[in-house]
Amino acid sequence: METLKIGETKITWLNGGCTNLDGGAMFGVVPKPLWSKKYPANELNQIELRTDPILIQKNGLNLLIDSGIGCGKLTDKQLRNYGVTEQSSLEESLMSLGLTVSDIDKIIMTHMHFDHACGLTKWVNDELQPVFPQTPIITSTIEWNEMRTPNIRSKNTYWQENWMAIEHQVTTFEDVVTITDGITMYHTGGHSNGHSIVVIEDGDEVAIHMADIMPTHAHYHPLWVLAYDNYPMKSIEMKQKWLKYGESHQAWYLFYHDAKLRAVKWNKEGTIIDKLKREG
Template sequence: MEKLKVGRASLTWLNGGVTHLDGGAMFGVVPKALWQGKYEPNEKNQIELRTDPILLQIDGKNFLIDSGIGNEKLTEKQLRNFGVLEQSRVEESLKQLDLSVNDIDAVLMTHLHYDHASGLTKKVREDEYETVFKNAVIYTSEVEWHEMRHPNIRSVNSYWEKNWKPIVEQVKTFDKEVEIADGLKMIHTSGHSDGHAIIVFEEGNETLIHMADIMPTHAHQNKLWVLAYDDYPISSVHEKEKWMDFGYRKEAWYTFYHDAYYRAVKFNQAGEQTEAIKRERYNYS
Protein backbone atom coordinates (compact mmCIF):
# COMPACT_ATOMS: atom_id res chain seq x y z
CA MET A 1 0.00 0.00 0.00
CA GLU A 2 1.30 3.44 -0.92
CA LYS A 3 1.91 5.97 1.83
CA LEU A 4 2.49 9.71 2.14
CA LYS A 5 3.52 11.89 5.08
CA VAL A 6 2.44 15.56 5.18
CA GLY A 7 3.32 17.25 8.43
CA ARG A 8 1.86 15.15 11.22
CA ALA A 9 -0.64 13.57 8.82
CA SER A 10 0.03 10.04 7.55
CA LEU A 11 -1.86 8.78 4.50
CA THR A 12 -2.28 5.20 3.30
CA TRP A 13 -4.26 4.15 0.24
CA LEU A 14 -6.61 1.18 0.73
CA ASN A 15 -8.14 -1.08 -1.92
CA GLY A 16 -11.70 0.07 -2.54
CA GLY A 17 -12.32 -1.47 -5.95
CA VAL A 18 -12.15 -0.27 -9.54
CA THR A 19 -14.49 0.96 -12.26
CA HIS A 20 -14.05 1.74 -15.95
CA LEU A 21 -16.08 4.68 -17.25
CA ASP A 22 -16.36 6.41 -20.61
CA GLY A 23 -13.35 8.61 -21.22
CA GLY A 24 -15.38 11.19 -23.10
CA ALA A 25 -17.72 11.61 -20.13
CA MET A 26 -14.80 11.87 -17.74
CA PHE A 27 -13.22 14.69 -19.75
CA GLY A 28 -16.37 16.46 -20.89
CA VAL A 29 -15.91 18.73 -23.90
CA VAL A 30 -12.15 18.13 -24.09
CA PRO A 31 -11.27 16.45 -27.42
CA LYS A 32 -10.04 12.88 -27.14
CA ALA A 33 -6.90 13.80 -29.06
CA LEU A 34 -5.89 15.92 -26.05
CA TRP A 35 -6.90 13.80 -23.07
CA GLN A 36 -5.88 10.35 -24.32
CA GLY A 37 -2.23 11.35 -24.22
CA LYS A 38 -2.57 11.99 -20.48
CA TYR A 39 -4.87 9.10 -19.51
CA GLU A 40 -5.02 6.10 -21.81
CA PRO A 41 -8.44 4.63 -22.75
CA ASN A 42 -9.13 0.97 -23.50
CA GLU A 43 -10.68 -0.43 -26.68
CA LYS A 44 -14.16 0.58 -25.43
CA ASN A 45 -13.00 4.18 -24.87
CA GLN A 46 -13.23 3.59 -21.11
CA ILE A 47 -10.64 4.74 -18.61
CA GLU A 48 -9.65 2.90 -15.45
CA LEU A 49 -10.82 4.64 -12.29
CA ARG A 50 -9.91 3.38 -8.84
CA THR A 51 -12.30 3.85 -5.92
CA ASP A 52 -9.65 3.68 -3.20
CA PRO A 53 -10.32 5.25 0.22
CA ILE A 54 -7.44 7.04 1.90
CA LEU A 55 -6.67 6.26 5.54
CA LEU A 56 -5.69 9.61 7.06
CA GLN A 57 -4.09 9.32 10.50
CA ILE A 58 -3.66 12.46 12.59
CA ASP A 59 -3.07 12.84 16.34
CA GLY A 60 -3.89 9.19 17.03
CA LYS A 61 -7.18 9.34 15.14
CA ASN A 62 -8.06 7.21 12.12
CA PHE A 63 -9.99 9.08 9.44
CA LEU A 64 -11.14 7.62 6.14
CA ILE A 65 -11.62 9.71 2.99
CA ASP A 66 -14.63 8.16 1.22
CA SER A 67 -15.47 4.46 1.46
CA GLY A 68 -14.96 2.58 -1.81
CA ILE A 69 -17.43 0.83 -4.07
CA GLY A 70 -18.41 -1.76 -1.48
CA ASN A 71 -19.44 -5.37 -2.07
CA GLU A 72 -22.64 -6.97 -3.32
CA LYS A 73 -24.12 -3.56 -4.00
CA LEU A 74 -24.28 -3.61 -7.78
CA THR A 75 -26.39 -5.76 -10.07
CA GLU A 76 -24.79 -7.83 -12.81
CA LYS A 77 -25.85 -5.16 -15.30
CA GLN A 78 -24.29 -2.37 -13.21
CA LEU A 79 -21.08 -4.35 -12.73
CA ARG A 80 -20.87 -4.69 -16.51
CA ASN A 81 -21.88 -1.12 -17.37
CA PHE A 82 -19.57 0.44 -14.76
CA GLY A 83 -16.69 -1.81 -15.73
CA VAL A 84 -16.22 -3.14 -12.20
CA LEU A 85 -13.43 -5.71 -12.32
CA GLU A 86 -12.88 -5.85 -8.55
CA GLN A 87 -14.93 -4.79 -5.56
CA SER A 88 -13.79 -3.43 -2.21
CA ARG A 89 -11.15 -5.01 -0.02
CA VAL A 90 -11.07 -2.25 2.57
CA GLU A 91 -11.35 -4.63 5.52
CA GLU A 92 -8.43 -6.69 4.20
CA SER A 93 -6.39 -3.52 3.65
CA LEU A 94 -7.03 -2.36 7.21
CA LYS A 95 -6.12 -5.78 8.56
CA GLN A 96 -2.71 -5.48 6.93
CA LEU A 97 -2.25 -2.32 9.01
CA ASP A 98 -3.39 -4.10 12.20
CA LEU A 99 -6.64 -2.16 12.13
CA SER A 100 -10.30 -2.99 11.62
CA VAL A 101 -13.37 -1.08 10.49
CA ASN A 102 -14.18 -0.55 14.19
CA ASP A 103 -10.98 1.50 14.56
CA ILE A 104 -12.17 4.21 12.16
CA ASP A 105 -13.05 7.36 14.12
CA ALA A 106 -14.60 9.31 11.24
CA VAL A 107 -15.37 8.94 7.54
CA LEU A 108 -14.97 12.14 5.53
CA MET A 109 -17.40 11.88 2.62
CA THR A 110 -16.55 14.31 -0.16
CA HIS A 111 -19.92 13.40 -1.68
CA LEU A 112 -22.31 10.48 -1.60
CA HIS A 113 -22.43 9.07 -5.13
CA TYR A 114 -22.54 5.26 -5.23
CA ASP A 115 -18.85 4.92 -6.16
CA HIS A 116 -17.84 6.84 -3.02
CA ALA A 117 -20.55 5.81 -0.55
CA SER A 118 -21.30 2.14 -1.26
CA GLY A 119 -18.60 1.05 1.17
CA LEU A 120 -20.44 2.70 4.07
CA THR A 121 -22.91 -0.17 4.41
CA LYS A 122 -22.96 -3.91 3.80
CA LYS A 123 -25.60 -6.50 3.07
CA VAL A 124 -26.49 -8.76 6.00
CA ARG A 125 -29.37 -10.51 4.26
CA GLU A 126 -31.56 -9.92 1.22
CA ASP A 127 -32.60 -6.24 1.10
CA GLU A 128 -31.19 -5.59 4.58
CA TYR A 129 -28.03 -3.57 5.18
CA GLU A 130 -26.04 -2.36 8.17
CA THR A 131 -23.33 0.20 8.77
CA VAL A 132 -19.72 -0.88 8.24
CA PHE A 133 -17.88 1.70 10.37
CA LYS A 134 -19.89 1.31 13.57
CA ASN A 135 -17.80 3.66 15.73
CA ALA A 136 -17.31 6.42 13.17
CA VAL A 137 -18.83 9.83 12.76
CA ILE A 138 -19.69 10.27 9.08
CA TYR A 139 -19.15 13.81 7.86
CA THR A 140 -20.82 15.24 4.77
CA SER A 141 -22.15 18.62 3.73
CA GLU A 142 -25.72 19.46 4.68
CA VAL A 143 -26.59 20.00 1.01
CA GLU A 144 -25.20 16.60 0.03
CA TRP A 145 -27.00 14.78 2.83
CA HIS A 146 -30.30 16.35 1.79
CA GLU A 147 -29.85 15.32 -1.85
CA MET A 148 -28.78 11.82 -0.83
CA ARG A 149 -32.18 11.34 0.81
CA HIS A 150 -34.17 13.36 -1.75
CA PRO A 151 -32.47 12.91 -5.14
CA ASN A 152 -33.72 14.68 -8.21
CA ILE A 153 -34.44 13.16 -11.61
CA ARG A 154 -30.78 13.49 -12.63
CA SER A 155 -29.14 12.31 -9.40
CA VAL A 156 -31.48 9.46 -8.46
CA ASN A 157 -29.21 6.90 -10.13
CA SER A 158 -26.21 8.01 -8.04
CA TYR A 159 -27.77 8.25 -4.57
CA TRP A 160 -28.91 4.90 -3.16
CA GLU A 161 -31.18 4.33 -0.18
CA LYS A 162 -29.18 1.27 0.92
CA ASN A 163 -26.14 3.53 1.30
CA TRP A 164 -27.79 6.04 3.65
CA LYS A 165 -30.55 4.46 5.71
CA PRO A 166 -28.26 2.36 7.94
CA ILE A 167 -25.98 5.33 8.78
CA VAL A 168 -28.55 7.99 9.72
CA GLU A 169 -27.55 8.07 13.39
CA GLN A 170 -23.85 8.51 12.54
CA VAL A 171 -24.06 11.40 10.09
CA LYS A 172 -22.87 14.87 11.05
CA THR A 173 -23.42 17.62 8.50
CA PHE A 174 -21.84 21.02 7.99
CA ASP A 175 -22.71 24.14 6.03
CA LYS A 176 -19.68 25.90 4.54
CA GLU A 177 -16.81 24.12 6.30
CA VAL A 178 -15.95 22.07 9.34
CA GLU A 179 -12.66 21.53 11.18
CA ILE A 180 -12.22 17.80 11.80
CA ALA A 181 -8.87 18.09 13.60
CA ASP A 182 -6.32 20.84 14.08
CA GLY A 183 -5.47 21.99 10.54
CA LEU A 184 -7.83 19.51 8.84
CA LYS A 185 -10.95 20.92 7.20
CA MET A 186 -13.76 19.82 4.92
CA ILE A 187 -14.96 22.64 2.67
CA HIS A 188 -18.18 22.71 0.65
CA THR A 189 -17.51 23.57 -3.01
CA SER A 190 -20.49 22.30 -5.04
CA GLY A 191 -19.56 21.55 -8.67
CA HIS A 192 -19.49 17.81 -9.26
CA SER A 193 -22.58 17.56 -7.07
CA ASP A 194 -24.38 20.38 -5.31
CA GLY A 195 -23.03 19.23 -1.96
CA HIS A 196 -19.54 18.24 -3.08
CA ALA A 197 -16.70 19.02 -0.63
CA ILE A 198 -12.92 19.00 -0.70
CA ILE A 199 -10.47 18.25 2.14
CA VAL A 200 -7.59 20.54 3.09
CA PHE A 201 -4.86 19.92 5.65
CA GLU A 202 -2.30 22.61 6.55
CA GLU A 203 0.57 22.45 9.01
CA GLY A 204 3.34 25.01 8.85
CA ASN A 205 4.73 25.04 5.32
CA GLU A 206 3.12 21.73 4.37
CA THR A 207 -0.26 21.48 2.66
CA LEU A 208 -2.46 18.64 1.44
CA ILE A 209 -5.50 19.13 -0.80
CA HIS A 210 -7.93 16.38 -1.72
CA MET A 211 -10.02 17.77 -4.58
CA ALA A 212 -12.19 14.64 -4.88
CA ASP A 213 -14.16 14.67 -8.13
CA ILE A 214 -13.39 18.27 -9.05
CA MET A 215 -9.95 16.88 -9.95
CA PRO A 216 -10.43 13.10 -9.97
CA THR A 217 -7.10 12.26 -11.63
CA HIS A 218 -3.74 13.87 -12.33
CA ALA A 219 -4.87 14.28 -15.96
CA HIS A 220 -7.55 16.76 -14.84
CA GLN A 221 -5.04 19.37 -13.73
CA ASN A 222 -6.20 21.85 -16.40
CA LYS A 223 -8.72 24.14 -14.71
CA LEU A 224 -11.12 23.90 -17.65
CA TRP A 225 -11.10 20.10 -17.88
CA VAL A 226 -14.24 19.12 -15.97
CA LEU A 227 -16.48 16.09 -16.12
CA ALA A 228 -19.64 15.71 -18.20
CA TYR A 229 -20.97 14.08 -15.02
CA ASP A 230 -20.70 17.39 -13.12
CA ASP A 231 -24.07 18.81 -12.10
CA TYR A 232 -22.65 22.34 -11.92
CA PRO A 233 -19.64 22.45 -14.29
CA ILE A 234 -19.13 26.22 -14.06
CA SER A 235 -18.88 25.92 -10.29
CA SER A 236 -16.36 23.12 -10.81
CA VAL A 237 -14.24 25.40 -13.01
CA HIS A 238 -14.35 28.31 -10.56
CA GLU A 239 -13.63 26.18 -7.48
CA LYS A 240 -10.90 24.29 -9.29
CA GLU A 241 -9.26 27.55 -10.33
CA LYS A 242 -9.44 28.83 -6.75
CA TRP A 243 -7.99 25.74 -5.12
CA MET A 244 -5.37 25.06 -7.76
CA ASP A 245 -4.07 28.61 -7.39
CA PHE A 246 -4.10 28.20 -3.61
CA GLY A 247 -2.27 24.88 -3.84
CA TYR A 248 0.32 26.13 -6.29
CA ARG A 249 1.20 29.01 -3.95
CA LYS A 250 1.55 26.53 -1.09
CA GLU A 251 3.39 23.97 -3.24
CA ALA A 252 0.81 21.51 -1.97
CA TRP A 253 0.31 17.80 -2.38
CA TYR A 254 -2.85 16.82 -4.30
CA THR A 255 -4.23 13.37 -3.50
CA PHE A 256 -6.52 11.15 -5.57
CA TYR A 257 -9.28 8.61 -4.92
CA HIS A 258 -9.90 7.67 -8.57
CA ASP A 259 -6.50 7.87 -10.25
CA ALA A 260 -5.25 4.51 -11.56
CA TYR A 261 -1.68 5.76 -12.03
CA TYR A 262 -0.90 8.33 -9.32
CA ARG A 263 -1.80 8.45 -5.65
CA ALA A 264 -0.56 11.98 -5.13
CA VAL A 265 1.18 14.75 -7.04
CA LYS A 266 2.98 17.85 -5.76
CA PHE A 267 3.17 21.03 -7.83
CA ASN A 268 5.39 24.10 -7.57
CA GLN A 269 4.21 27.70 -7.84
CA ALA A 270 4.31 27.51 -11.63
CA GLY A 271 1.98 24.48 -11.59
CA GLU A 272 4.77 22.10 -12.58
CA GLN A 273 4.92 18.62 -11.09
CA THR A 274 7.84 18.31 -8.67
CA GLU A 275 7.08 15.07 -6.85
CA ALA A 276 4.69 12.18 -7.31
CA ILE A 277 3.65 8.90 -5.72
CA LYS A 278 2.74 6.34 -8.36
CA ARG A 279 0.23 3.57 -7.72
CA GLU A 280 1.73 0.13 -7.64
CA ARG A 281 -0.04 -2.31 -9.96
CA TYR A 282 -1.22 -5.31 -7.98
CA ASN A 283 -2.65 -8.65 -9.02
CA TYR A 284 -5.58 -9.20 -6.68
CA SER A 285 -6.81 -12.43 -8.25
Protein backbone atom coordinates in the same frame (compact mmCIF):
# COMPACT_ATOMS: atom_id res chain seq x y z
CA MET B 1 -0.34 0.16 -0.02
CA GLU B 2 1.14 3.56 -0.80
CA THR B 3 1.76 6.09 1.95
CA LEU B 4 2.67 9.77 2.10
CA LYS B 5 3.82 11.83 5.07
CA ILE B 6 2.70 15.44 5.50
CA GLY B 7 4.66 16.59 8.52
CA GLU B 8 3.67 14.05 11.18
CA THR B 9 0.44 13.16 9.34
CA LYS B 10 0.40 9.76 7.65
CA ILE B 11 -1.75 9.23 4.55
CA THR B 12 -2.43 5.71 3.24
CA TRP B 13 -4.44 4.56 0.24
CA LEU B 14 -6.66 1.53 0.88
CA ASN B 15 -8.25 -0.82 -1.66
CA GLY B 16 -11.79 0.30 -2.43
CA GLY B 17 -12.23 -1.31 -5.85
CA CYS B 18 -11.89 -0.27 -9.47
CA THR B 19 -14.25 0.94 -12.20
CA ASN B 20 -13.80 1.70 -15.89
CA LEU B 21 -15.94 4.60 -17.13
CA ASP B 22 -16.37 6.31 -20.46
CA GLY B 23 -13.43 8.60 -21.11
CA GLY B 24 -15.54 11.16 -22.94
CA ALA B 25 -17.84 11.50 -19.95
CA MET B 26 -14.87 11.89 -17.63
CA PHE B 27 -13.37 14.71 -19.69
CA GLY B 28 -16.53 16.45 -20.90
CA VAL B 29 -16.03 18.68 -23.93
CA VAL B 30 -12.27 18.08 -24.12
CA PRO B 31 -11.45 16.26 -27.40
CA LYS B 32 -10.15 12.71 -27.05
CA PRO B 33 -6.88 13.44 -28.93
CA LEU B 34 -6.02 15.81 -26.06
CA TRP B 35 -7.13 13.91 -22.95
CA SER B 36 -6.00 10.47 -24.18
CA LYS B 37 -2.39 11.69 -24.23
CA LYS B 38 -2.58 12.21 -20.49
CA TYR B 39 -4.90 9.34 -19.50
CA PRO B 40 -5.23 6.54 -22.07
CA ALA B 41 -8.47 4.69 -22.81
CA ASN B 42 -9.10 1.04 -23.59
CA GLU B 43 -10.74 -0.34 -26.74
CA LEU B 44 -14.18 0.52 -25.31
CA ASN B 45 -13.12 4.15 -24.77
CA GLN B 46 -13.16 3.53 -21.01
CA ILE B 47 -10.56 4.81 -18.57
CA GLU B 48 -9.51 2.99 -15.41
CA LEU B 49 -10.64 4.73 -12.25
CA ARG B 50 -9.77 3.53 -8.77
CA THR B 51 -12.24 4.07 -5.92
CA ASP B 52 -9.71 3.91 -3.11
CA PRO B 53 -10.49 5.43 0.30
CA ILE B 54 -7.75 7.51 1.87
CA LEU B 55 -6.79 6.85 5.49
CA ILE B 56 -5.45 9.88 7.36
CA GLN B 57 -3.72 9.29 10.69
CA LYS B 58 -3.29 12.51 12.63
CA ASN B 59 -3.57 13.66 16.25
CA GLY B 60 -4.10 10.07 17.36
CA LEU B 61 -7.14 9.72 15.09
CA ASN B 62 -7.86 7.38 12.18
CA LEU B 63 -9.89 9.30 9.61
CA LEU B 64 -11.24 7.87 6.36
CA ILE B 65 -12.01 9.85 3.22
CA ASP B 66 -14.87 8.15 1.34
CA SER B 67 -15.58 4.42 1.33
CA GLY B 68 -15.08 2.77 -2.06
CA ILE B 69 -17.62 0.80 -4.11
CA GLY B 70 -18.16 -1.88 -1.49
CA CYS B 71 -18.35 -5.62 -2.05
CA GLY B 72 -21.51 -7.42 -3.08
CA LYS B 73 -23.44 -4.16 -3.39
CA LEU B 74 -23.72 -3.98 -7.19
CA THR B 75 -25.88 -6.11 -9.47
CA ASP B 76 -24.38 -7.98 -12.40
CA LYS B 77 -25.76 -5.28 -14.70
CA GLN B 78 -24.19 -2.52 -12.63
CA LEU B 79 -20.88 -4.34 -12.49
CA ARG B 80 -20.92 -4.53 -16.27
CA ASN B 81 -22.14 -0.97 -16.90
CA TYR B 82 -19.61 0.59 -14.54
CA GLY B 83 -16.77 -1.59 -15.81
CA VAL B 84 -15.99 -2.95 -12.34
CA THR B 85 -12.87 -5.10 -12.49
CA GLU B 86 -12.32 -5.27 -8.74
CA GLN B 87 -14.64 -4.84 -5.76
CA SER B 88 -13.58 -3.39 -2.44
CA SER B 89 -11.36 -5.13 0.08
CA LEU B 90 -11.45 -2.21 2.50
CA GLU B 91 -11.71 -4.24 5.68
CA GLU B 92 -8.80 -6.42 4.57
CA SER B 93 -6.74 -3.28 3.87
CA LEU B 94 -7.40 -2.07 7.39
CA MET B 95 -6.48 -5.47 8.85
CA SER B 96 -3.14 -5.38 7.06
CA LEU B 97 -2.43 -2.16 8.98
CA GLY B 98 -3.46 -3.71 12.28
CA LEU B 99 -6.80 -1.88 12.27
CA THR B 100 -10.47 -2.80 12.15
CA VAL B 101 -13.56 -0.80 11.24
CA SER B 102 -13.95 -0.05 14.97
CA ASP B 103 -10.67 1.87 14.87
CA ILE B 104 -11.96 4.45 12.39
CA ASP B 105 -12.83 7.58 14.36
CA LYS B 106 -14.56 9.58 11.61
CA ILE B 107 -15.53 9.12 7.98
CA ILE B 108 -15.24 12.20 5.77
CA MET B 109 -17.58 11.98 2.77
CA THR B 110 -16.63 14.44 0.03
CA HIS B 111 -19.94 13.53 -1.59
CA MET B 112 -22.33 10.60 -1.58
CA HIS B 113 -22.30 9.28 -5.16
CA PHE B 114 -22.45 5.50 -5.33
CA ASP B 115 -18.76 5.04 -6.16
CA HIS B 116 -17.87 6.89 -2.96
CA ALA B 117 -20.66 5.72 -0.65
CA CYS B 118 -21.32 2.04 -1.43
CA GLY B 119 -18.68 1.01 1.08
CA LEU B 120 -20.65 2.52 3.97
CA THR B 121 -23.09 -0.40 4.10
CA LYS B 122 -23.07 -4.12 3.40
CA TRP B 123 -25.54 -6.97 3.13
CA VAL B 124 -25.74 -9.24 6.17
CA ASN B 125 -28.44 -11.95 6.11
CA ASP B 126 -30.46 -10.04 3.50
CA GLU B 127 -30.31 -6.85 5.56
CA LEU B 128 -28.20 -3.78 4.94
CA GLN B 129 -26.02 -2.90 7.90
CA PRO B 130 -23.34 -0.25 8.52
CA VAL B 131 -19.78 -1.29 7.77
CA PHE B 132 -18.61 1.20 10.43
CA PRO B 133 -21.43 0.99 12.99
CA GLN B 134 -19.85 3.23 15.64
CA THR B 135 -18.23 5.83 13.40
CA PRO B 136 -19.57 9.36 12.80
CA ILE B 137 -19.98 10.17 9.10
CA ILE B 138 -19.51 13.77 8.02
CA THR B 139 -20.78 15.37 4.81
CA SER B 140 -22.27 18.71 3.78
CA THR B 141 -25.89 19.50 4.58
CA ILE B 142 -26.68 20.08 0.91
CA GLU B 143 -25.18 16.71 -0.05
CA TRP B 144 -27.04 14.82 2.66
CA ASN B 145 -30.36 16.40 1.72
CA GLU B 146 -29.97 15.54 -1.95
CA MET B 147 -28.77 12.04 -1.08
CA ARG B 148 -32.15 11.34 0.52
CA THR B 149 -34.30 13.28 -1.97
CA PRO B 150 -32.49 13.12 -5.31
CA ASN B 151 -33.74 14.81 -8.45
CA ILE B 152 -34.46 13.18 -11.79
CA ARG B 153 -30.77 13.28 -12.72
CA SER B 154 -29.08 12.55 -9.42
CA LYS B 155 -31.27 9.59 -8.46
CA ASN B 156 -29.04 7.46 -10.66
CA THR B 157 -26.15 7.91 -8.25
CA TYR B 158 -27.76 8.61 -4.85
CA TRP B 159 -29.07 5.25 -3.70
CA GLN B 160 -31.12 4.58 -0.58
CA GLU B 161 -29.09 1.39 -0.06
CA ASN B 162 -26.17 3.65 0.80
CA TRP B 163 -27.88 5.90 3.36
CA MET B 164 -30.83 4.25 5.09
CA ALA B 165 -28.71 2.05 7.36
CA ILE B 166 -26.32 4.84 8.36
CA GLU B 167 -28.52 7.93 8.69
CA HIS B 168 -28.21 7.89 12.50
CA GLN B 169 -24.43 8.24 12.14
CA VAL B 170 -24.43 11.28 9.85
CA THR B 171 -23.57 14.80 10.94
CA THR B 172 -23.57 17.68 8.48
CA PHE B 173 -21.99 21.11 8.06
CA GLU B 174 -22.75 24.20 6.00
CA ASP B 175 -19.63 25.87 4.57
CA VAL B 176 -16.57 24.66 6.47
CA VAL B 177 -15.84 22.28 9.33
CA THR B 178 -12.67 21.39 11.25
CA ILE B 179 -12.43 17.63 11.57
CA THR B 180 -9.41 17.86 13.86
CA ASP B 181 -6.59 20.36 14.18
CA GLY B 182 -5.02 20.62 10.72
CA ILE B 183 -7.78 18.85 8.77
CA THR B 184 -10.55 21.00 7.34
CA MET B 185 -13.45 20.21 5.05
CA TYR B 186 -14.76 22.90 2.67
CA HIS B 187 -18.04 22.82 0.77
CA THR B 188 -17.33 23.65 -2.90
CA GLY B 189 -20.26 22.46 -4.98
CA GLY B 190 -19.46 21.79 -8.62
CA HIS B 191 -19.44 18.06 -9.23
CA SER B 192 -22.55 17.87 -7.07
CA ASN B 193 -24.29 20.73 -5.32
CA GLY B 194 -23.03 19.46 -1.95
CA HIS B 195 -19.53 18.41 -3.02
CA SER B 196 -16.66 19.14 -0.59
CA ILE B 197 -12.87 18.98 -0.52
CA VAL B 198 -10.41 18.22 2.28
CA VAL B 199 -7.34 20.29 3.21
CA ILE B 200 -4.61 18.76 5.38
CA GLU B 201 -2.04 21.00 7.07
CA ASP B 202 0.85 19.94 9.28
CA GLY B 203 3.56 22.46 10.08
CA ASP B 204 4.50 24.16 6.83
CA GLU B 205 3.25 21.28 4.67
CA VAL B 206 -0.12 21.09 2.92
CA ALA B 207 -2.08 18.44 1.03
CA ILE B 208 -5.38 19.03 -0.76
CA HIS B 209 -7.88 16.38 -1.75
CA MET B 210 -10.05 17.91 -4.47
CA ALA B 211 -12.22 14.80 -4.76
CA ASP B 212 -14.22 14.80 -8.01
CA ILE B 213 -13.64 18.37 -9.11
CA MET B 214 -10.13 17.05 -9.93
CA PRO B 215 -10.46 13.25 -9.91
CA THR B 216 -7.13 12.50 -11.59
CA HIS B 217 -3.88 14.28 -12.33
CA ALA B 218 -5.04 14.58 -15.96
CA HIS B 219 -7.80 16.95 -14.82
CA TYR B 220 -5.32 19.63 -13.71
CA HIS B 221 -6.45 22.19 -16.31
CA PRO B 222 -9.33 24.23 -14.81
CA LEU B 223 -11.46 23.77 -17.92
CA TRP B 224 -11.10 19.99 -17.99
CA VAL B 225 -14.23 19.11 -16.05
CA LEU B 226 -16.51 16.08 -16.12
CA ALA B 227 -19.70 15.68 -18.12
CA TYR B 228 -20.97 14.20 -14.85
CA ASP B 229 -20.55 17.58 -13.12
CA ASN B 230 -23.94 19.09 -12.34
CA TYR B 231 -22.47 22.58 -11.98
CA PRO B 232 -19.40 22.71 -14.25
CA MET B 233 -18.80 26.45 -13.93
CA LYS B 234 -18.63 26.02 -10.16
CA SER B 235 -16.13 23.19 -10.62
CA ILE B 236 -13.98 25.50 -12.74
CA GLU B 237 -14.20 28.31 -10.19
CA MET B 238 -13.23 26.04 -7.31
CA LYS B 239 -10.39 24.40 -9.23
CA GLN B 240 -8.93 27.82 -9.99
CA LYS B 241 -9.25 28.88 -6.35
CA TRP B 242 -7.67 25.79 -4.81
CA LEU B 243 -4.98 25.39 -7.45
CA LYS B 244 -3.91 28.95 -6.68
CA TYR B 245 -3.96 28.17 -2.97
CA GLY B 246 -1.93 25.02 -3.53
CA GLU B 247 0.68 26.82 -5.64
CA SER B 248 1.26 29.36 -2.87
CA HIS B 249 1.71 26.55 -0.32
CA GLN B 250 3.63 24.05 -2.51
CA ALA B 251 0.83 21.59 -1.78
CA TRP B 252 0.43 17.94 -2.59
CA TYR B 253 -2.81 16.98 -4.36
CA LEU B 254 -4.32 13.62 -3.39
CA PHE B 255 -6.47 11.43 -5.65
CA TYR B 256 -9.20 8.89 -4.94
CA HIS B 257 -9.78 7.88 -8.58
CA ASP B 258 -6.39 8.09 -10.28
CA ALA B 259 -5.18 4.67 -11.43
CA LYS B 260 -1.62 5.87 -12.08
CA LEU B 261 -0.71 8.45 -9.45
CA ARG B 262 -1.75 8.73 -5.80
CA ALA B 263 -0.48 12.26 -5.26
CA VAL B 264 1.13 15.06 -7.26
CA LYS B 265 2.91 18.36 -6.77
CA TRP B 266 2.82 20.94 -9.58
CA ASN B 267 4.87 24.10 -10.02
CA LYS B 268 3.35 27.40 -11.13
CA GLU B 269 3.81 26.42 -14.79
CA GLY B 270 1.71 23.28 -14.30
CA THR B 271 4.66 20.91 -14.53
CA ILE B 272 4.70 17.91 -12.18
CA ILE B 273 7.66 18.34 -9.85
CA ASP B 274 6.96 15.45 -7.48
CA LYS B 275 4.63 12.46 -7.48
CA LEU B 276 3.67 9.30 -5.68
CA LYS B 277 2.94 6.46 -8.09
CA ARG B 278 0.36 3.78 -7.50
CA GLU B 279 1.99 0.38 -7.16
CA GLY B 280 0.75 -2.49 -9.28
